[in-house]
Structure formats: C-alpha cells, structure tokens
Amino acid sequence: xxxxxxxxxxxxxxxxxxxxxxxxxxxxxxxxxxxxxxxxxxxxxxxxxxxxxxxxxxxxxxxxxxxxxxxxxxxxxxxxxxxxxxxxxxxxxxxxxxxxxxxxxxxxxxxxxxxxxxxxxxxxxxxxxxxxxxxxxxxxxxxxxxxxxxxxxxxxxxxxxxxxxxxxxxxxxxxxxxxxxxxxxxxxxxxxxxxxxxxxxxxxxxxxxxxxxxxxxxxxxxxxxxxxxxxxxxxxxxxxxxxxxxxxxxxxxxxxxxxxxxxxxxxxxxxxxxxxxxxxxxxxxxxxxxxxxxxxxxxxxxxxxxxxxxxxxxxxxxxxxxxxxxxxxxxxxxxxxxxxxxxxxxxxxxxxxxxxxxxxxxxxxxxxxxxxxxxxxxxxxxxxxxxxxxxxxxxxxxxxxxxxxxxxxxxxxxxxxxxxxxxxxxxxxxxxxxxxxxxxxxxxxxxxxxxxxxxxxxxxxxxxxxxxxxxxxxxxxxxxxxxxxxxxxxxxxxxxxxxxxxxxxxxxxxxxxxxxxxxxxxxxxxxxxxxxxxxxxxxxxxxxxxxxxxxxxxxxxxxxxxxxxxxxxxxxxxx
Numbered sequence: 001x002x003x004x005x006x007x008x009x010x011x012x013x014x015x016x017x018x019x020x021x022x023x024x025x026x027x028x029x030x031x032x033x034x035x036x037x038x039x040x041x042x043x044x045x046x047x048x049x050x051x052x053x054x055x056x057x058x059x060x061x062x063x064x065x066x067x068x069x070x071x072x073x074x075x076x077x078x079x080x081x082x083x084x085x086x087x088x089x090x091x092x093x094x095x096x097x098x099x100x101x102x103x104x105x106x107x108x109x110x111x112x113x114x115x116x117x118x119x120x121x122x123x124x125x126x127x128x129x130x131x132x133x134x135x136x137x138x139x140x141x142x143x144x145x146x147x148x149x150x151x152x153x154x155x156x157x158x159x160x161x162x163x164x165x166x167x168x169x170x171x172x173x174x175x176x177x178x179x180x181x182x183x184x185x186x187x188x189x190x191x192x193x194x195x196x197x198x199x200x201x202x203x204x205x206x207x208x209x210x211x212x213x214x215x216x217x218x219x220x221x222x223x224x225x226x227x228x229x230x231x232x233x234x235x236x237x238x239x240x241x242x243x244x245x246x247x248x249x250x251x252x253x254x255x256x257x258x259x260x261x262x263x264x265x266x267x268x269x270x271x272x273x274x275x276x277x278x279x280x281x282x283x284x285x286x287x288x289x290x291x292x293x294x295x296x297x298x299x300x301x302x303x304x305x306x307x308x309x310x311x312x313x314x315x316x317x318x319x320x321x322x323x324x325x326x327x328x329x330x331x332x333x334x335x336x337x338x339x340x341x342x343x344x345x346x347x348x349x350x351x352x353x354x355x356x357x358x359x360x361x362x363x364x365x366x367x368x369x370x371x372x373x374x375x376x377x378x379x380x381x382x383x384x385x386x387x388x389x390x391x392x393x394x395x396x397x398x399x400x401x402x403x404x405x406x407x408x409x410x411x412x413x414x415x416x417x418x419x420x421x422x423x424x425x426x427x428x429x430x431x432x433x434x435x436x437x438x439x440x441x442x443x444x445x446x447x448x449x450x451x452x453x454x455x456x457x458x459x460x461x462x463x464x465x466x467x468x469x470x471x472x473x474x475x476x477x478x479x480x481x482x483x484x485x486x487x488x489x490x491x492x493x494x495x496x497x498x499x500x501x502x503x504x505x506x507x508x509x510x511x512x513x514x515x516x517x518x519x520x521x522x523x524x525x526x527x528x529x530x531x532x533x534x535x536x537x538x539x540x541x542x543x544x545x546x547x548x549x550x551x552x553x554x555x556x557x558x559x560x561x562x563x564x565x566x567x568x569x570x571x572x573x574x575x
Contacts (some may be wrong), residue, residue, distance in 0.1 A: 068205075069188060072115065072123075073171060076190040076203040079110055079125060081483075084195040086110075095197065098135050101127075102143060111136045115205055123187070123205030130165045130198050157189065164191035164200050166529050173207075195481065273297035277308060284311070347409075351544060353379060359452045362389065363543035364569040365551045367514075367562075374401025375512050375565035376409050382417045385452045391510040391569050392445040393464065395486075404441045408433065408487070412447065422447045422460035423497035426487065430462070430495070433488035442488035446480060446510055455502045455573055460495045462487045465511060468532055472505035474539060476532050507543070507572040509535055514564035515550070521559035530557075543570040 086106055087095055094100050101107060107127075115123040126137040132147040151158040156174030164170040170191040175184040186207040191200050273296055280293045295305045351363050364377045374394035382388050392408060394401040411429045419425040426447055433443070446467065448459040459467075463486035466478045482496045502508065511531065518526040534553055538546040547568050554566055 069171065072188060072203055072205055073169075073190050073192075075115065076125075076192045076201055077169075079203075080192045080194045080201045083107065083110060083127070083199075083201060084197060087194070087197055087199075098133075098144075102136050107136060112138050114138070115203060123203060126202050126204075127194075128161070128200050128202060130200065132161055132165070135199060157187075160189050160191060161202070164193070164202075167527070168193050176204075195483075273301040273305065277301075277304065280308060284308075284315075347376060348379060354381075357452075359573070359575050360387070360450070361543050361572045361574060362570070363547050364391075365547045365567070367551055367555065367566040369514065369562040369565050370398045374398075374405055375514065375567040376405045377510075377567055377569045378409055378413065379569075380413060380416075382420050382449065386420060387450045387452065388412075388416045388420075388447070389450065389510075389569065389571060390445060390447045391464070391512060391567055392443050393512040393514075393565070393567070394443045395441050397565070400439060400441065404433075404439075404443065404488075408443050408445070412445075416447075416449075420449055421497055422449055422458055423495040426460045426462055426484075426495040427493065430487040430493055431491045434491040437488055442486040444486045444512075448510075450502070450571075455504075456499055457502060458497055458499050460484070460497050462495060465513065465516070467500075468509040468511075468528070468535065470507045470509070470532075470535060470539060471503055474536060476536065478528075502573045504573055504575065507535075507539070507570060510569040510571070512565060512567040514562070514566040515554055515568060517564060518554045518558040518566070519563070520557050526554055526557050543572060546570060 111125050111127060114121055115125065124138045127135045128147065129135055134142045134145050134147065137143045147158060147161045154174060154176065160170055160172045160174060173186055173188055176187045177184055187204050188207060190203045194201050277293060292309050293305050295302050347366065353362055362379055366375055366377060374397055377391045379387060379389035390412060394404045411432055415425050415428050419428060426445065444464040445462045446464040448457045450457045459480060461480050461482045462484050467480040469477045469479065479500055482498060484495050485493060515531055516526055516528050534550045535546060538549045547570050550568055551566055
C-alpha cells in the first residue's frame with residue numbers, strides 16, 4: 001500500500017473543502033474568530049512593546065548609575081594618588097600644618113577644579129583627616145570645621161565619613177539640602193585614603209545633575225518609539241480586519257461536518273503508530289534499550305519508528321561513553337591531587353626552618369581555595385648572613401595558577417643568589433615571565449632580603465599588599481607599598497628597592513588578598529584592621545600559633561566556598 005506524507009493528506013483534504021466553501025469559510029472565520037484573535041494579538045504586541053520599553057528604561061538607568069559611580073570612584077582614586085605624589089614632595093611637618101596646605105596652589109587647584117561628567121559640573125572634591133576635620137574644601141567657610149557638626153542634620157553623610165576613618169575606600173549615598181525649604185537631593189560620595197598620608201579625599205556629586213537628565217532623555221526616546229510601534233500595530237490590525245465583512249453560517253456548518261469526517265480518517269492514520277511508539281518509549285525508559293517497533297503509517301511516522309529503533313543502540317553507546325568519561329574524570333581528579341602534593345612539596349613546610357639560627361623566627365601558612373593554589377611563599381639563605389623571604393599571589397586559581405606559581409618561585413630561587421638586590425632581581429624575573437606569556441597571567445610579589453648582622457631588610461614590591469609591623473610595645477605600623485606593577489605584564493620595568501630597620505622583638509606580617517578580602521554572608525570584607533587586631537590579640541603566642549589562629553579565623557569569617565587562596569607569613573627578629 002502506498003504511503004503518503006501527512007502534509008499531503010492534509011493538503012488533499014483542504015483542497016476538497018476549499019473547492020466548495022472557500023469564500024464562505026473565510027468570511028465566517030473572520031467574523032467569529034479572526035477579529036477577536038487580532039484584537040488579542042494587538043494587545044499582546046502592544047503590551048510586549050511597552051514591557052520591553054520599560055525594561056530598557058530600567059536597565060539603562062541602572063547601568064548608567066553603575067557606570068557613573070565607577071567613573072567617580074576611578075577619578076577619586078586617581079586624584080588621591082596625585083595628591084599623594086604632591087604631598088610626598090613636602091616636608092613632613094608641613095603636611096601636618098593645615099594652614100600651609102590650604103595655601104598650596106597645586107593642592108588647591110585639585111580641590112577647586114570640581115567634578116565634571118560629560119562636560120557638565122556635577123560635584124566637588126574636598127580633603128579631610130581621619131578625625132573628620134575639613135582640611136581643604138572648595139567652600140572656604142567649611143575649612144577647619146569638623147564633619148561631626150553635621151551628624152544630626154546629615155546622618156547618612158556622617159556615617160560615610162566615619163566609615164572612611166577605618167576603611168581604605170567608602171562609597172554611598174546621602175540626602176542633602178542645597179537650601180532650606182527645598183526638597184532633598186541625592187548625592188553620591190566616594191571617600192578614598194590618600195596613600196602614605198593620614199588624609200582622605202572625598203568626592204560628592206549631585207545625582208540629578210548627571211543621572212536624571214540622561215535618564216529622562218532615554219525614557220522620552222523609549223516612550224516615543226513605543227508609541228510609534230503601538231500605532232503601527234493598531235493600524236495594521238484595522239487594515240486586516242477590514243478585508244472580511246460578510247458572513248455565511250451554512251458554509252461554516254458544512255465545513256465543520258466535512259472536517260469531522262476527515263478527522264476520523266486522520267485519527268485512524270496517525271493514532272495507531274503513535275500509541276505503539278508511546279508504549280515502546282515507556283519500556284525504553286525502564287532500561288530496555290533493545291526495544292523495537294513496527295515500521296508503518298505515513299512517511300513521518302515510518303521515519304519516527306526507524307529513528308526510535310536506532311535510539312536503543314545509540315543509548316547503549318551513550319552509556320558506554322558516560323562510563324569512559326567518568327573514568328577519565330576520575331583520572332583527572334587523581335592527577336590534580338598529585339599536582340597538589342607536588343606543589344606542597346615545592347613549598348617549604350619544615351618549621352622552624354633553620355633550627356641552628358637563633359637570630360630570627362619565621363612561620364608561614366597557605367590554605368588553597370581550590371585543589372592547587374596560586375599563592376606561594378618561600379625563604380632561603382642567599383649567603384651566610386642574608387635571608388631572602390617572599391609572598392606572592394598569581395592571577396587566577398587552580399592548575400594554571402599553580403604552574404605559573406612554580407615557575408615564578410623557581411626563577412626567584414635561582415636569581416636571588418646571583419642578584420641579592422630585590423629590585424634588580426624582580427626586574428630580571430619580570431622580563432622572564434613576560435616572555436611567551438600567552439595566557440596573560442601575572443603575579444603580585446613582595447620580596448625581602450634580611451641582613452642578620454644589622455637587622456635591616458631591603459625589599460621590593462610588585463603590586464602586592466603592604467607589610468604589617470608590630471613592635472615590642474605592641475604599636476602597629478605599615479610599610480612596603482612602592483607603587484610598582486605586578487610581574488609578567490610589561491617587560492623592562494624598573495622595580496624600586498627600599499630599606500626598613502627591624503627592631504628587636506618586632507614582628508612582620510606578609511599576606512595575600514585572600515586574608516583581607518575574605519567576605520562574610522552580608523558582603524563585609526575581613527579587612528586589614530581585623531587582621532591587625534587578631535595578630536595583636538595573639539601576640540603572646542608563638543608565630544605558628546598566631547598564624548594558625550588567624551587563618552582559622554579567616555576561614556570561619558568567610559561564607560560559603562573560599563574565593564581566594566589564604567597565605568600568611570610571620571617573621572620576628574630575636575637578636
């Protein structure tokens with residue numbers, strides 16, 4: 001028996017119907033159905049256009065706000081560095097003399113220049129100290145006054161200022177009255193510590209001067225386009241509806257009757273093989289992959305039956321592939337475990353590291369975020385009286401970062417004995433890392449060489465955190481930031497070497513971002529202050545006890561899976 005495609009059967013059936021009732025069916029169908037469907041479709045289309053327009057307005061407003069905030073934050077950071085460079089050239093006593101600072105023309109120029117976004121004035125800069133005193137302000141009447149005076153009137157502003165006393169960067173919003181009796185305006189504030197000083201650079205902008213005008217322009221444009229599209233949809237709908245006017249109920253009834261007769265024929269032709277296929281699929285779902293069905297019916301159902309009969313073999317093949325992939329994944333996991341063991345063997349783990357040397361004590365802890373870490377530390381003698389020690393943080397995590405870490409550590413261990421100057425050694429390592437660095441990875445590094453005879457260290461810093469110092473009297477200070485770039489990015493860079501005198505019983509703490517940027521469930525970071533408090537609270541313990549306590553505190557503080565490796569190295573001078 002010849003098989004026809006379902007499409008062919010439907011075509012023959014409707015040719016028969018249309019031959020008698022084409023004109024009447026279209027008219028009645030339009031009168032009772034098309035008109036209502038068109039109305040619904042128009043409403044859905046218009047609702048869709050309106051929804052898209054509103055979503056676009058919300059998204060543009062949101063990302064415009066985010067974009068503007070980042071611009072202000074970056075501009076504030078940049079000007080903080082400019083001010084830092086400017087202040088470093090002044091005598092230290094002059095930095096503490098605020099009256100002299102206010103008369104400095106270059107400093108005054110930075111504060112008085114204002115903040116312009118897209119060519120429009122939006123806000124201003126001012127400088128305050130960590131007690132909240134306004135040091136330099138574009139409004140001369142504010143200079144010399146303390147921001148705490150406005151705590152009751154502008155509590156949101158005061159909270160941002162107060163937070164900046166202990167945090168390096170603070171951003172947020174507050175309400176501000178330009179004039180009494182007027183409505184409050186939202187202002188965005190960025191407070192950034194000026195590096196190597198006790199001063200803070202603040203930036204404040206009026207939200208309405210930047211975000212709202214652009215937002216209103218976007219909103220007006222979206223509403224205009226939505227209105228045009230909605231009018232076009234309505235016009236098209238009316239034109240379609242006008243094409244059908246007359247009705248013929250008898251033709252509709254005849255069409256329904258003929259459709260029922262042909263429906264019986266369709267059901268007999270289509271249902272039987274589909275029912276069989278449904279039963280076979282049920283048995284296939286129980287795991288019987290050898291299930292087969294009879295090939296019959298139209299061309300489509302025959303092709304479907306043949307496809308089903310091939311499915312069993314394909315599923316068997318797929319299950320075998322799954323087993324092989326599972327075995328391969330287990331092999332990879334085993335190799336990663338071995339890689340971690342190799343990495344751990346590369347890092348020194350024996351403490352105390354030099355039992356015969358009583359001039360100092362050293363201990364380090366590393367807790368990887370993944371199976372293998374990108375952080376590293378190391379220490380070794382480059383001659384009888386000079387000890388090199390370091391902490392580094394490779395970009396990225398996992399196996400690639402571990403490989404890059406191993407290469408960096410090996411280069412440092414080979415170059416430092418040949419080049420004891422940390423800055424020069426870092427230059428050589430940077431050039432080697434930049435060669436064929438197709439993955440564009442980089443490493444931040446703090447490298448120090450300690451002279452046991454003088455108690456002095458020479459050090460270089462490639463984009464790493466500063467060093468925490470806790471002296472015998474428990475006073476805390478920080479040093480080590482030299483504004484040099486991380487290694488592996490740009491070749492032939494100059495890395496500065498600086499010196500620091502370590503006192504007896506003074507402890508140094510070197511760490512990576514995994515410590516201070518650990519985040520708890522509410523989004524607050526661990527921070528340098530908490531790290532200093534923990535080190536001070538455990539000062540009476542051994543270096544091993546202090547480091548283990550701090551690392552455990554960071555792990556407990558961090559919510560969920562760790563995002564970054566945790567590394568802490570403690571060094572203390574004994575004699």
